[in-house]
Amino acid sequence: MASQEPWNLENGNLKGSSKEIRHVRTVHNMSSSSLRKKSDRSLVSKVPCRLLRQFLANLQEVILGTKLSVLFPAIPLAIIAECYNFGRPWIFGLSLLGLTPLAERVSFLTEQIAYYTGPTVGGLLNATCGNATELIIALFALYQKKVDVVKYSLLGSILSNLLLVLGTSLFCGGLANLKKEQKYERKQADVNSLLLLLGLLCHMLPLMFRYAVSPSTLTADPTLQLSRASSIVMLITYAAYIFFQLKTHRQLFEAQEEDGDDAGSEEEAVLGFWSAFAWLAGMTAIIALLSEYVVGTIEAASDSWGISVSFISIILLPIVGNAAEHAGAVIFAFKNKLDITLGIALGSATQIAMFVVPLNVIVAWIMGTRMDLDFNLLETGSLALAILITAFTLQDGTSHYMKGLILLLCYFVIGACFFVLRTPLNQPNAFNLGVQSSSGFSSA
């Protein structure tokens, strides 16, 4: 469906075509745009006062401009629930629901701002804000010293992107395009897989370090130092990847071209720069508020619903945080535009693994909290197998529904594993090998 999208003027190419075939638009922009709606300005234009009219136009664009806006009422409900002390599980549930449309709106606003700031800064903004929800939730959990929630929500987000989002997209796309050949550019998948493997190495070394060194010589410090050094390396790698993606090897990452089948859309932003900025600040503040509720009530919800905190962190939170991207990726897979799907899923996973996680370690370092890269054995093992399976799946450049089904079932099995794991997270010994080396060494 046509909508009024901004136009990244990187190449100065003005193709009169619909949003999803816009050349040089980043993958992330294009995925979120599939959830947009066309704003009907007829009502607003009747308002006489000009300032008010502009404000209402903004309001309509921002609040009602997405199909997910049905979930917006959850936000005031969550705030009311918090103020009037309804059940804490309700606060948790409502906050989760409210975060979903907000994540999508933030990406829309980032797109609007990117129109004004130019392509490079726009690409950077897009890259950083793409996972704003996960970043904010993680920072709040870090602030409340729930380091396990930080680790497992970020790990779950990587797993969800690699297996759930990619799996459902490839599965649905494969079923919808049974007769056609489904191809994608494997170079993009290769670079992302390589980055994920580097991240996996950085996660596995502290884990193996902990098991390899005998207790008498081990203190928590070497693991922490190693984690912090690895985090700096990962951030440098991610900066290099941004440079690679936006400057020198743009052509590997651009969306597929095709015949235009929609009406030409305008190439200007729908909001002014400052109003977009103001809306972004406001949305981020609300995301922060809801994230605080989520992190604060996670244990209560876990006790009340009878499922472990690790399951909520690894499975439920990321599903919410990724809902908008998920829908976009599936829609593009239906249209056999697998490059975009892969850009969304893999790009998001790489961003979290190589940017958000090390950023949290550095922030914890500044705050004096002890967060290392040692996610425990089961979680790191699941992550390792997920990365290897995904890298193997994507390395031949074609796709069919069986690939998607297998990725999806991998996610299901991992989810079942964490579902039956009913041990509370704050018993560090529970995640050790049970060897005699566990003395005095906590996992967080």
Place this chain on the structure above:
Amino acid sequence: MASQDLCNLENGNLKGSSKEIRHGRTAHNMSSSSLRKKSDLALVSKVQYGCLRQFLTNLQEVILGTKLSVLFPAIPLAIVAQCYDFGRPWIFALSLLGLTPLAERVSFLTEQIAYYTGPTVGGLLNATCGNATELIIALFALYQKKIDVVKYSLLGSILSNLLLVLGTSLFCGGLANLKKEQKYDRKQADVNSLLLLLGLLCYMLPLMFRFAASAGTLTADPILQLSRTSSIVMLITYVAYLFFQLKTHRQLFEAQEDEDSDDVASEEEAVIGFGSAFAWLAGMTAVIALLSEYVVGTIEDASDSWGISVSFISIILLPIVGNAAEHAGAVIFAFKNKLDITLGVALGSATQIAMFVVPLNVIVAWIMGIHMDLDFNLLETGSLSLAIFVTAFTLQDGTSHYMKGLVLLLCYVVIGACFFILRTPLNQPNVLNLGVELSSGILAA
């Protein structure tokens, strides 16, 4: 050599060519057919009675129709040894020898039946009966509550298919075709590798689970629940794979076409009737069941008597016997540079065991109330994961040479050596653990 084999009429292609270039036939059919012999009906046709003649024809087709029929006398010898209580190791060895031709005959009979039932059901029959021997041995071991034998014989079968069968095939094929380019369609290998990786995930999660949770909070139940859930997932995946292989993406799995036909055209009809094929199949399966019962019952005695561990016998010896027919067929097709068929045999068999036979055993154990989970111990699961990765990596570029085969073969030798020196009895779970204090109440089986 030409023989009267059936033709899977899936494509309706009637190529006047020898059995191994029949388009549309599944890899498994074609590999077993390489061990067939042409039946000489001259002698039988002199018998006057029609019924007797037909019976003798059947007998000749079924019993003498394979080069492995020299091993058939081992079956009555094994039964005699069991009845007269010769040494139990003798019973074990004779039963093993007797199982080898039986496995091949079962696949022949399945082929005959498939001719009558049509391609899809035929493909399904082939898929399920392809590893009938391993399945029956495993079910008997389960019934006798020897969970470790079940796990390790099935694991050894996967290892044998991935490394031994594939390794010898690629090695011999590479040496025989030194001057030619050896290619195969990597898409088939990719799908099988993906399925094996999903299976590997299902095996590794219970293992890591056991290590990750401390002794105080862990009971065996979560691992068992996880294993049963994973088994259901694996069975669903296998059904989806059959659908993928037989319905929607047939073209990825069909055997290579060969331009030169160098054999006499063979007939395209079954050599025995549907009813008699079915009767023979039932009879053969019964004999397999009997011999499997002997094998499972005498495995410890053979182990004690020969001085090698039960785990070595389960992981190395049993699968070599069970896979002997497929092994020979895969090597023969590799010699002829028909690598698609070789891969179909080896990888298809490994996938079938990993994604169908093992989860089926877990479900059957669930029904029988036995605690069988997917936690194969560290050493075995580690070997399996490396075998799967090495094989997946080897097959991912679509070409082959003898070095690939040699590497896979030597991987198998090393894994075999590892289990050979592991002389610990299987019923001491602590020894196969990491040696941690974790062992309380948690058995390896």
